[in-house]
Amino acid sequence: MSGKIVLHYFNGRGKMESIRWLLAAAGVEFEEVFLTKREQFEKLNNDGALMFNQVPLVEIDGMQLVQTKAILNYIAGKYNLYGKDLKERAMIDMYVEGLGDLMDLITILPILPPDNKQKQLAKIESKAKDRSLQLFEKALAHGQFLVGNQLSRADVLLLEITLMLQELFPEILSTFPKLQEFQGRMKAIPTISKFLQPGSARKNPPDEAYVKTIKEVLSHLFK
Known part of the structure; x- marks a missing residue:
């Protein structure tokens, strides 16, 4: 596992977008691995990276974090976005x-x-x-x-x-x-302004291609 923050999700908003927003607001750089095939999801699951058989998955500080609320709580606490007390x-x-x-x-x-x-x-x-x-x-x-x-x-x-x-x-x-x-x-x-500029990691509104990819990768949920 590298020292960089890595996000594993689809190339679209969904549950990962709020995580991207929070990291961007904190001024933290991250990499993304986009899931496009069912086999990618199955490999993550078989490797034990997905505790609850779900994405988002975020690699950070030597951990493989899942569950959106837990991920957001950790990021907020780490980067002083969680209040003073x-x-x-x-x-x-x-x-x-x-x-x-x-x-x-x-x-x-x-x-x-x-x-x-x-x-x-x-x-x-x-x-x-x-x-x-x-x-x-x-x-x-x-x-x-x-x-x-x-x-x-x-x-x-x-x-x-x-x-x-x-x-x-x-x-x-x-x-x-x-x-x-x-x-x-x-x-x-400044950090938010940068995230709002074209070419940032912010994702566009969902389209048909995004929905098709989700249904293919998470086919077990759409049977």
Whole structure:
């Protein structure tokens, strides 16, 4: 195992994208190994790299980490994106868990049958506008960051999700000025600005090729 951080996943967003975002915000370089064939997944599994027979897989600090939340927790703690004490960490966790509910609805969208996508889009828009965005608009009235006086994983995730929501619903932030200001501040952070530039490791919205690859590599889940 090399000293570099290596991400094993598909060449697309999915559950790995938040990990890419967090590493990028921390200014940490990483390499990626893209899964394109079933045999790659089976080899990782047979070699014991996938404890729960799932990806994402991140090689970091001599470990093979799986389970997205565990990976994000480790990265946040390692790179000072997890608050200054336990109380701040608890607040960060609450925000992240709440945002995770919305992220799950968005992440599953590409693999849904066509007939279900419109219903899912309506569900995402309703949850975002009626609950999530109102909550975070109010939270940002108290300062530049969601928790304390420094950048945390909650801020990074909020930026990621609001940008994804704008891809689906371009005007969704029109009545949320604090969130718009927040986006502007976050985009001005040099490491995040770099990640938002063309040619970075940030992935494009999912397309049919991405979904086809997932279904081929993870064929055991789509039987």
